[in-house]
Amino acid sequence: MTINWNEIETKWQNKWAESKDFETNPNEKPKKFITVAYPYPNSPQHIGHGRTYTLADVHARFYRMQGYNVLFPMGFHYTGTPVLGMAKRIEKGEKEILDGLRNIYHVPEEDIKTFVEPIKIADYFHEEIKSGMIEMGYSIDWRREFTTIVPGYQKFIEWQITTLKENGRIIQGSHPVGWCPKDQNPVSQHDTMGDVEPKIDEKNFLIKFKLGEFIFPVTTLRPETIFGITNLWVNPNTIYKKVTVDNETWIISEQCAHKIEFFEKHVKVIGDIPSSEIIGQYVINHDGREIPVLPADFVEPGMGTGLVMSVPAHAPKDYQALMDLKAGNHELASKIEPIPIIVTEGYDEYPAKQICEKLRVSNQTDEKLEEATKELYLKEFTDGKLNEKCGEFNNENVQFGRDKIRAWLQENNTLEKFPVLENSPVHCRCGAECVVKILNNQWFLNYGDEEWKELARNCFNEMNILPSNLRTEFKKVIEWLHERACARQQGLGTKLPWDKDWIVESLSDSVIYTAYYTISRFVNDGTVTPENLTREFFDYILLDKGDVKLAASTSKLSKDIINTMKKEFQYFYPVDSRHSGRDLVQNHLSFFVLNHVAIFEKKLWPQEIVVNGSVMMDGAKMSKSMGNIIPLRTAIKDHGADPIRLAIISSAELLQDADFNMESVYGIQNKLESLLEECSRLKNEPISELQAEDRWILSKLQSMIGTVTESLEKMRLREGLHEILFSFESDLSWYNKRVEAKGRKDVSGILYKINSARVAMLSPFAPHISEEMWEKLGEDDQVSKSAWPVHSKDEIDAATAIQSESLLKNTIDDIANILKVTKIDPKKIVIYVNSNSMKSKVYRKILGIMVVGGQNNMGVVMKELIADPETIEAKKMPDYIQKVIKDLHSESEEIKNMKLESDLFDEKEFLSSELASIGKKEFGVDVTVYSESDSDIYDPKGKARHARPFKPAILIE
């Protein structure tokens, strides 16, 4: 049978839609609110996106079957800049992006034409993604859908950002960004040639030296080295500029003058000054020392200010430049000696000298100096200690002392930040070279605030985090998080209500929007309009602040409507589970928590976060350049939604990267097909009296229900699915073996019972085909509306059923093993079971010692046996004891416990009735069972005495 997946899927999707199964309103049942981070629609979703949504959908469906009223909504995040960049590139007709749209995403030509308008791009992919979600069978309440640029949402964001500001969470300050001087815009990765992220090094500083009315600024990564400064370096072949900077006059290179224009300073070049006029002058150090200015060829005018400070004891370049001058008998230089200020294990007093000599550096243009510098800087940073030359910073480790010295210099006005592009040159797509710009008046969320962090930590401590080992990571993120810009000057989004030049930044407008899902359906159906959504309205509904009268008068809504909406919010909130990808841990998910604790009271804080890894294609990362992106909708058409859902889930546990490959899809298709076939065959016939193997398989079913339920509760979906589809299969095949051996025809009812439980448990994973199976089984209604199977210990004596069946299995295995080793062609098989009461007594005693006492040491066991008069005879059978310990050692804990709890059962009776049929089938000969003490025993080789409880002796002839 070949399944037409799409046909089945459409059939059930229509039924779900018709019966409005997933449209959720408050009712008397307990609720679960499951959310996923909404998508940014600038491309169709691929299989990787499908993973997060699929996991959330399984979660939602699982809870629904467990009797919860589940809300699972979806929105679309239009806020941000990527579509702006895309539109520009499309307008210019860039081949790369157009090819991508045509060949990978198969966007119709007439739609591409509209893409010069950013919103059209978002609209197109919005619909594309939504269709994919429907085709995947996600159980979403679409009545609540919104995009982040609709007026209602913008009202909500205005309220959110105003509330944050009034709570003191937003501050203003300056911040460096990558900047295109031509476009007058900040640049991000999407805006640069080759998609390079402009990396800003904020650990670079500018230190000022004085000479009369002039300031000589130098840049450095190591402010602590001012204590070891001996001189400044300038390039001897450069004409420097006199520049007024705010109310000071600086001597800097021309290139530097251009850079600092973007630092929010008043910069004006007022004249030239050739290096010859500077060399030989003395500048004043922070401590009043006079420092000579000397020439050095290695100084590049384009780096920093074009002036460099010299620390020859610790900087290999400075050391070498000084040596070069000395070699030329430079008069001033000859008087200069390095000043060591850092002590580092493995280096002597003058580390720069040592490393230059070690690497045999020849002069200051030697390439080996880069290597030397890198090595020494790192070593001194991690292991170095400042010495007594550093005054109050004596004995500090370099890595901590540096920050203190920096702060100290800053206080004395001799140090400023001088951020630079670490990976320069970076070019904007317009062709201009990017610079660092310091934006003043930037708005920040003050995530550095300790009190705020503490609230977030509380929230993380109390919430459920899956997988749980992410908790430490979240705490670390909170630790290093500091002020974060929450507004930007371009892109789609909502304007800052108090400063209309700025737009709320996209990550900051997506932190508490889950609350808006409880409101959006009223906006969507016209019950309220965006104009109704006033501050007082939100305050009353979301914060329980003010009163209904005030909310009603400002919003012009009736009290009834307001109270209905408030009830809805209070019913669904807090979020019970937030699903998201691994990449959002350090930003979105952390901000999600931070903003919730900043705005809402504790009972509305999120309850759970579930994080999943990404999806690989045949072991490789998916990327456009690799051409291995499969759009989700294409995959659905080709292979069916359910096989894709299962392939994604079954290939990895939560946090692992899932590997998606066609083989697993085909494997799953086959599996589902055969299950469907089986379901159409099975009849719900009455179950006749249960035989041993029936009791066994039904107990196994019960324990499977238990483990699957537990797996799903912990979101270990792979484990759960594996249990349903594969692990349980081996039990079933043993059962079938047994049934066939006995030639039974009366098991349809039992298999029916088993499969209806399996199908029910499968349905959250593969909802469409499960409905189909359910229908084939002849069940009423839909499986999505059925109850999750309950793990019950019902009437079956599981302990006896399971241990007797395991005895049978072990015996068969043993026989097979002997046959394999001996290569005998069996004519006759004889089994001897234990009937010696002393052996049994000792066996039980050992079992107790091992299970309860946790002991399996021969000596200890023997001592305990002898101590008990009942089993004192044990000392006569050490061999036996040893073997029993071994037998038990290899038994599962479950079986051991069962054995201990239940009485010994009659092995002979059980084996003689059950072993004959299966033995005959497996080995093709008759199997006879004797008890050790039987008078008519056939035991030519004296094997019978080796029989032990649960370990019969075997004779094969």
Added chain:
RNA sequence: GCGGGAGUCGCCCAGCCUGGUCAAAGGCGUAGGGCUUAGGACCCUAUAUCUCAGGAUUUCGUGGGUUCGAAUCCCACCUCCCGCACCA
């Protein structure tokens, strides 16, 4: 540098949280067999080493430790991967 994660029997990969059912699941590959006109698909068996009575030995990156018992817990080391911000 800071932080997170991984190293398992030819390959991929499960097991680790909660130590004993672990010589270790599943898939691929390989070998043999079945079914086929043939191919494919499918099914069965085997796949660390030794062993002609159900057994033994050495294994889970390396080296230590805890324990009656370690792939699993602890410590150290080696190797590899990922993130570090104004970007969704």
